[in-house]
Amino acid sequence: KAGVTQTPRYLIKTRGQQVTLSCSPISGHRSVSWYQQTPGQGLQFLFEYFSETQRNKGNFPGRFSGRQFSNSRSEMNVSTLELGDSALYLCASSLGSGGGGEKLFFGSGTQLSVL
């Protein structure tokens, strides 16, 4: 069974641009979550999608958005990039049973550098 796939692995953008990251979950998983990892702030929850709907959201500005497609694949978009958005963005999938406590399976992340 293929794992969680994130593309691209690396991305370099300049301030003010926008970026879209992609995540394909494990087959059969219906929930996709996104996390931002930085040396200063550590791992922070961005949002979770289930059945094409955002189910939970962390404390990030509106420049961070996402969506989920009918095949459970998800994209994350960051508009008007700032230097502080440089980070490793991790995607995680789970079965999406509706409750909490699920085992999250992570991809290898997309390393975004904003210049």
Add this chain to the structure above:
Amino acid sequence: AQTVTQSQPEMSVQEAETVTLSCTYDTSENNYYLFWYKQPPSRQMILVIRQEAYKQQNATENRFSVNFQKAAKSFSLKISDSQLGDTAMYFCAFMMYNNNDMRFGAGTRLTVKP
């Protein structure tokens, strides 16, 4: 708000020996889940072990076991017979019973020495 604290930024252990990583958390909830994840240089987060707060029995997975002390809000990870492949960042994480928002500690960098 739930917070997770890992007080050991770095640790090292000799191959084949045992090491314990510490984690404490703060919550007013009674039902929740606790996890340990490892992140090797490949950056992929790998689930090591999961504990349900309502279960008193400590979770074990092969060489990995936890010491879950609910009253003390402590959740330490013991790695027995350490192997070179155990070298990684280890993150303790908390999740509520009703959502998949995972809160992570700052991590402990573990080095296994030959």
